[in-house]
Amino acid sequence: MASSTTNARDLEQIVRDGLSTLVFAFGFKTGIVDAFTEIQQPCTAKELSEKAGKKLRYTQEWLGCMVAAGIVTITDDEKYSLPHDKTQLKIWGHNAAAITILSEMIPKLEEATKLDGPKGYGYYEPVLHWIDVYRSSEALQDWNQRLLLPVMNLKQGNAFAILDIGCGFGKHSREVAKLYPCSKITAIDMDQFSIDNAKKELTKSGLKNIEYICLKGGQLPDEWANKFDFVIINDVLHDSYEVDEILEGIKRVLKPDGFAAAYDPAVSSYHKKVINDATAQYFLPFSLFQCLPVSSMGPNEGLGIGWGYERRKQKIKEHGFRVVQVGDKDIDAIQEGIVFQKM
Ligand SMILES: C[S@@+](CC[C@H](N)C(=O)[O-])C[C@H]1O[C@@H](n2cnc3c(N)ncnc32)[C@H](O)[C@@H]1O
Structure with missing residues (x-):
């Protein structure tokens, strides 16, 4: 009998967390979070609303959501704190805000998923x-330190x-x-x-060792x-x-002793291996809304992040490359980078 693996989680909790993320994203996008980091904490709702330039009643409701979610804390005398590091708030606020962008893409995704709908769609600006x-x-x-320098070395x-x-x-x-001022970088995008x-x-950077060219990766000149x-x-192959x-x-285009390095999110090709996997939970939604529809625009079935590490590595080998181990991470372990050379 086939065995089944369950990763069932509390659906209600997941949805509540999603709603809290949306409210946090709203605060980040509209300056409430910024105002919070700039004000003396703990502060009253009125002080925060004045600092953020928002109506008091709406600020109170936003605070209520955030207190209920455990993102904002409250004292006995009803003063509020946002006990998170400013850099972390910036990083996760920006990440949370992605949900609002992906939500705008729902009508396009809905069309693309229909049996008689378009194959996909291009990048959403x-x-x-x-x-x-x-x-x-x-x-x-x-x-660069973690993933690029070991390859360049x-x-x-x-x-x-x-x-x-x-x-x-x-x-x-x-x-x-900047890291390799004596090197010449040719950077292309379609x-x-x-x-x-x-x-x-x-132009603003003043760097002289890069050339940008609008060109498809599949049409590199002879x-x-x-x-x-x-x-x-x-972040391109998928x-x-x-x-x-x-x-x-x-x-x-690679020199005989040259190295190519392809980086994509470290997600397995097999659903059984993504159970409770934080990287998959984070990246696959971006793939559903953007990477898969973009990669579905060609003659073949789309790839997306779900294409995964194992099948990506296999594809690279099928093209006659040798996959090179860099550092001590086994090339059979799911990872972001695949470094390869001509045989
Ligand atoms: C997710 S972005 C990554 C951009 C950049 N490499 C980075 O890491 O920030 C993917 C980029 O790949 C480009 N792209 C996708 N397929 C391509 C192709 N066949 N040839 C050239 N560029 C391509 C897209 O236009 C897009 O700018």
Whole structure:
């Protein structure tokens, strides 16, 4: 008899937490949370409403929601505190605000899920802006230390030709350019709006070692053959509808001793392995609303984050690459990065 695994949780509690998240997001988006961090705590509802520039009665109701949820604390004499670190409030407030953006996409998603509906849809601009803020300088620097430097250290020196495929607004490539001032970064994205944004920010940054080009990852030019020491492809493969073309392109443009590194959320391809998994709980909703619809726009079935680590690794191998272990993490363990070389 087939065995079944249950991860049933208290549905009512999940919904209550979701509602609290929405109210927290509202406070973050409208400046109540900011006002709270700037005011002397504990404070009265009136003091907070005046600081935030909001009506007292609405502020009281917001506070009620947050006290009930355990996010805000209250003293016996009815004064309120928000006992969380400012940086954490900023990070999780921004994350909570994603729910409001995803909610706006419900009509599009509803159409795409219909049997006779469209295959998917393109990027929703507010999502791209949301990602840009999510990629804070601090987060990117930490990411570079943990995930990029161990890969870059596989080659001697610091003057590399680096290709960033699917650079988005280009924040990450600018951090890499700062880290490797003697290297030349070519950063491409198929989305003109993203490249325009990246170019604008590049001018402001004064960096001279990046070039942004609007180009599809599946159409890398022939003259780039054997040109790059490193190819970085961050948060792109699972969004793409041309993974085969991108991987074939990487094979052409990577130097024989070069390394490619593809990063996607560390989620398994198998639902049995995502039970109670925090990474899957966090990322799969973004996939349902944005990554899967975007990657469904090509001739094949969409990928999305649910495509998962195991199938992603398999696809890379099928294109004739050798997957390289970096550090002591076994390549069979679910992880964000897959580093690979030409055979
Ligand atoms: C989730 S964003 C990631 C952006 C950036 N790499 C980062 O980590 O912040 C995915 C980006 O990949 C781009 N993209 C998706 N498929 C692509 C393709 N086939 N060729 C080029 N860019 C692609 C999208 O336009 C989008 O900007």
